[in-house]
Amino acid sequence: MTSPAPTVLVFLDPAFENGRIADSSQPQLMATDLGATRGDGVFESLLAVQGRPRKVQAHLNRLSSSAAALDLVLPEQDAWRKAIDTAINEFRDVHPAPTPEEDEVVVKLIVTRGVEGAASPTCWVQASPSPAGSRRQRETGIDVVLLDRGFDTEAGERAPWLLLGAKTLSYAVNMAALRFAHKQGADDAIFTSTDGRVLEGPTSTVLLAHLETVDDGEGSVKTIRRLITPQHDSGILPGTSQGALFAAAKAAGWELGYGPLVPQDLFDADAVWLISSIRLIAPVNHINGKEIGTPSIRKQLTAELNELFAGIE
Ligand code: PLP
Known part of the structure; x- marks a missing residue:
């Protein structure tokens, strides 16, 4: 034993x-x-x-x-x-x-x-x-599968007794979703709603980044960095890590956005992360077997966000 x-x-x-x-x-x-x-x-x-x-x-x-x-x-x-x-x-x-x-x-x-x-x-x-596993995931990144959560994005408001935005001790469903993902060879899951929106991980918030290169009209180009997360009123837990990281990213010049997001937004992103208080920022390498962005941009953006996040009290 x-x-x-x-x-x-x-x-x-x-x-x-x-x-x-x-x-x-x-x-x-x-x-x-x-x-x-x-x-x-x-x-x-x-x-x-x-x-x-x-x-x-x-x-x-x-x-x-x-x-x-x-x-x-x-x-x-x-x-x-x-x-x-x-x-x-x-x-x-x-x-x-x-x-x-x-x-x-x-x-x-x-x-x-x-x-x-x-x-x-x-x-x-x-x-x-x-847990050593959560420290490892920050460095190596994770593979994720999309799993149906069985609720639509208005269920939280329509049926408050479901306690969708509360962190209750009833995490058996979240743990079952993680085991289901592991059996499929993935490290983690992202829940989707029955109306086709991206929600959250069983123990994490979803973030994605878009980079946009724009001409400043004076002959040079600049890159706009945009950080996006699903909207809070979709029956998800408002993440304290997401809230703190958004504040730091805004101060560092990132643009911020709040859903609604659909799975295609994840596949089109330059990078996707699962973020939470214990694991911190875990870059997502693949979703349902498809690579997200490129390894070099993923690595660079993860390093930038890690630096911002490390400064948070
Ligand atoms: N969503 C769910 C369902 C969670 O269980 C957690 C954390 O455990 C999060 C999001 C992320 O929250 P936080 O960043 O406050 O850890």
């Missing part, structure tokens, strides 16, 4: 100002917790690099809006911030990274409804090592 990956748990507990560290080798949750029995809860995943958690406010904001969609009342954001710091510090004390480049900690904020009738949700922070 392989030993489990090292994990630190810190429960939000009013009796402990900075959170209560719990033994991750011991049971901590009731077997009747509705998070376990029904996936009834919400979560966030963020990355801490060299001890500094990235985009904490954006993750806390999205945790709040996910919780509101499930009528869950959360502890104050300050309690989360303290528990996050405790978890990261404890993890890095107990499992120091061999090199600064490998000093990445995955931090999950987890909320369950608790047992039936509980007065308040159960909330904790989990710190664990960043």
Whole structure:
């Protein structure tokens, strides 16, 4: 039997100002917790690099809006911030990274409804090592298949109980889509809607880039860089990575666009990426077996976006 990956748990507990560290080798949750029995809860995943958690406010904001969609009342954001710091510090004390480049900690904020009738949700922070696979995908890129998500782009607004824009603990469908993609020899998937739009990956946001060379009218040419993502109101999770990268790209002179996108837009792009807080920016080499753009432009644009993204707090 392989030993489990090292994990630190810190429960939000009013009796402990900075959170209560719990033994991750011991049971901590009731077997009747509705998070376990029904996936009834919400979560966030963020990355801490060299001890500094990235985009904490954006993750806390999205945790709040996910919780509101499930009528869950959360502890104050300050309690989360303290528990996050405790978890990261404890993890890095107990499992120091061999090199600064490998000093990445995955931090999950987890909320369950608790047992039936509980007065308040159960909330904790989990710190664990960043998976080697997600670091590898940033460098080698990924192959992706398009998978039907079975909803149209208006389902989120028409049927809010589907919780399409919330990050709930019910990720069984997303994980099944990933396994389906793996069985087809791909690394990941991009969901499409029943009305033919590009949505998101099971754990990521889709981005594409278009380069356009224009004559400035004075004898020289310039390249316009355009970064595009599916529109947020299509029943997808608004990505904190996409939001932060768009802000940085805009400041660096990129033009920005928001869908609607169809699969042909991906095939016509100069580059496509799946982007998320843990994996960061993974260039897409092939979609359904077709190469996207060219390796040299993909590499150059990925390097540019990586540099912009690395500067984000
Ligand atoms: N879409 C889905 C369904 C996700 O699960 C995630 C992240 O886990 C994302 C998008 C990307 O979000 P973020 O950039 O905030 O990690």
